[in-house]
Amino acid sequence: MNFNRMLTMARKEVIQLRRDPRSLALGFLIPPLLILFFGYAITFDVENIELAVWDADQTQTSRRLVDAFVASGYFRVDRLTRYPAATNALQTGDALAILAIPRGFAGDLAAGRPAPLQLLVDGSDANTATIAIEYARGITSAFSRRATLNGREIRPAVVPASRVWYNPSLESRNMVVPGLVAVILSILAALLTALTIAREWERGTMEQLVSTPVTRLEIVTGKLLPYLAIGLFDVLLAVGIGTALFGVPFRGNLGLLVAMTFVFLLAALGFGMFLSAALKSQVLATQFAMVATYLPALLLSGFIYAIANMPRALQLATYLFPARYYVTITTAIFLKGVGIDVLWRQGLALVALAAAAIAATVAVFRKEVA
Amino acid sequence: MADRSAITDPVDSFTEPVIVASGLTRRFGDFIAVDDLSFTVQRGEIFGFLGPNGAGKTTAIRMLTGLLPPTHGTARVARHDVAGHPYAVRRVIGYMSQLFSLYGDLTVRENLDLFAGLYDVSGDRRRTRIQWALEQAGLEGREDQLTATQPLGLKQRLALGSAVLHGPAVLFLDEPTSGVDPVARRAFWDLIAELADAGTTVLVSTHYMEEAEYCHRLALMNRGRLIALDSPAALKASLEWPILEIRSDDSSRAAAILAGLEGVEDATMFGRSVHVVARDAAAAEQNIAAALEREGLTARDIRRVPPTLEDVFVSLVRRSGGVVAG
Structure with missing residues (x-):
């Protein structure tokens, strides 16, 4: 050469x-x-998830829960008054998820009974759906941790200490x-x-x-x-x-x-x-x-x-x-x-x-x- | 003017031939493009390949330059076996292909610089050779113009200049003047003659008859075979029967009528007249006039003419089975 x-x-x-x-x-x-x-x-970040909320409880506690979703920054909340309208929003694509808060939610919580919530998610985009569920789970578990039970704080038994390396803000x-x-x-x-x-x-x-x-x-x-x-x-x-x-x-x-x-x-x-x-x-x-x-x-x-x-x-x-x-x-x-x-x-x-x-x-x- | 001192010739004064082709054959599938081609070329000779399209001229040149391996046979150029030492051969040959093959998007000087670099021409020699190439191509003062914008005739001479920058012992030219006007063609051939005088061996293919006349020796090719090999004069003298030139009102009808006539070997249109190869000139003259008259044509002038290369070529090609279709 x-x-x-x-x-x-x-x-x-x-x-x-x-x-x-x-x-x-x-x-x-x-x-x-x-x-x-x-x-x-x-x-690949999932933000601004359209969330339709049907709050049947209409209490201070239920409103605090909805506020927690808003404050997270991941959800854009749309309050609805009737349940059928909410499911319709899922069908038209106006909402990606529906949060249904049943009547008696605040009462159950105050009485120390399990307080069920319903989260309906549009699973056609599996990835986004999974992430939305994760966000919702995080918000509700933080909410229930802060909720007091008879004046006492509830402490979960196992708390993983997660640290994200290389890209901490994910x-x-x-x-x-x-x-x-x-x-x-x-x-x-x-x-x-x-x-x-x-x-x-x-x-x-x-x-x-x-x-x-x-x-x-x-x-x-x-x-x-x-x-x-x-x-x-x-x-x-x-x-x-x-x-x-x-x-x-x-x-x-x-x-x-x-x-x-x-x-x-x-x-x-x-x-x-x-x-x-x-x-x-x-x-x-x-x-x-x-x-x-x-x-x-x-x-x-x-x-x-x-x-x-x-x-x-x-x-x-x-x-x-x-x-x-x-x-x-x-x-x-x-x-x-x-x-x-x-x-x-x-x-x-x-x-x-x-x-x-x-x-x-x-x-x-x-x-x-x- | 040629820079003769720069021409190096490794074969120098050896009397052995510079190009030796022995039994060169090339097949493409079932088609035999070149069939058992053998010849030798001496130093300083201008050797022509003359033949119709498809005769195998380009294939033969590509085998001689090492661009295409032969199916059978060998070629030696400047004492190097072409198949065995392709790079040794490439250092001592210059080649100009049928297509204009310089870079149109490079300037004249950039093209010359490129080929000087590829041929390892450097230093003072590079400067004098590039200057020479510019002068002979008539492109002085246009060094910095794009090559694509130059007239075809000048481009061809530039391509020739690029191909001989390194002073090759052998120059292969494949139909170098196709598409060039007669004046530019003449200038091109003057340059070839100059190179040959300086000791460069030139092998050139053409289908222009007047170009063939410039060659020292001609190899007539048809259908891949060598059908005659001699000097233009000897080829013309080899035609055994005289040529009659007939002028009439309708040359193409006349040629058709005369082709089948008794005593006529061959009749071809030749410009505005008809050339007839007659076995006996005197007898034929009578027959021709009579035959034309029977068909309502007048032979205005019938006379014997010396054979041209075209006459030789046409009659040899006919005898070797005609031209390949396509």
Whole structure:
């Protein structure tokens, strides 16, 4: 491998990139836009749950309970006077849950009898329903703890002392932004390089290139270099946006993130280049790159759905996608601040994927011309 | 002017041929694109591949440059086995493919810089070679314009200049002047002649007859096979029967009538006249006039003309089974 020839290829690629508005936009404009857009749009926090309350008790105690729901900040309460209206609200979607307080609630409580409440929840969105039930349970148990029984405080027998690490406020944005960096970069990297080799075939320039002493490895690595630089720039920009705008903590080592990003980009860019060399068509390679990176990066990376919950076969498939490792890496470096002693497995996996992608590119390339 | 001192030729004054093709064959499935092609080319020779589309010229060049592996046979270029040492071959050859293949979105200078880099041309030599390429292409002063915006003729000369930046021993040109106007084509061939004079061996494919005349030797190809190989003059002399040129009112009807005539080997439209290959010129002249008159045509002028390369080409192609359809 001749270093000068590789740099010559890289320089040529940079000049072409500079004159191609489409690639420039894809490399420099789309990533920060997507981070901003998704950073604001994607949230797994459940807030402002529409709660319809039917208070048949109409006592000071029952009103205090409703106030506790309002004060929690998780619920938007709508007081209703008739029970059928409440169930109707569930059907129309005006309410996600109904809290029914039966007559005699305050009396039961004061007499030290169990005071039942009814919570009806729309379970069509299971996730939100579960969370809403949890919130309601927390509010009612706090309420019953504060309720006095014959002047004495009731103390539960077991009290778990929970502390949340890494993301103590449990804000989903802190997890979304680092993961997004990984997802967006996976898609973008493959799209950027999917064009490069196919374009040379389509324009007939490849024939001229391969008649010169430049080797396939020099072509592939020379073409990778500029995109590697763009990818690193995008990640640093994303770190800036994430910390400055979204207030996501960055607790790890920036150097480690850059090093990990480097191998991740080699794998992701290499995959796009493989498609480009194998399919020899810009349109085909772009479409393939889109399908083969977008869904896996979103669905199989552990970004949205926990890999541990997937069927075994799908779990095994996730090992093939660089996004899986990179999502772990970015979240871990951002939030946990861990080092190479924890992330070396992910690092090694990415090195292996990068080597495989580049080797495969050179291999299909050789088959087609030599 | 050619920078002759820069032309390096590893074969130098060896009398052994610079290009040796032996039994080169290429199949694509059932189709035989090139069939048992053998020839040699000497240093400084301009060697032409002449043949209709689909004759196998491009496939042959791609095998000689190492871009396509042959199904059978071997090629040696500048003493290197093409299949065994493709990179050694690439260092000593220049290649210009059929399509214009420089980067349109790069400026003239950026293209030259790119190929200088890929051919490992550096230092002072790089400067003088790039300057030479700019001059010969007539693109001085337009170095910083995008290549795509240049006229086709100049682009072709720039492509040629890029392909010989490293002073290759052998230059392969695959229909380099297709689509270029005659004046630009002439300038292009002057450049090729200059390179050959300086010792570069040139192998060029074409389907333009007047270009074929510039070649020292011509390999006539049809249906993947070599059907004749000689100098243009010798090829013309090899035609055993005389050529008659007939002028009439309707050349295409005349050609059709004369093709079946007794004593006529071949009749082809040739511009506004008809060329007839006659076994006996004197006897044929009588028959031709009579035959045309029977069909209501007048032969305004019948005379013997020296054969052109096209006559040779047409008659050899007919004899070797005609042109492949498509």
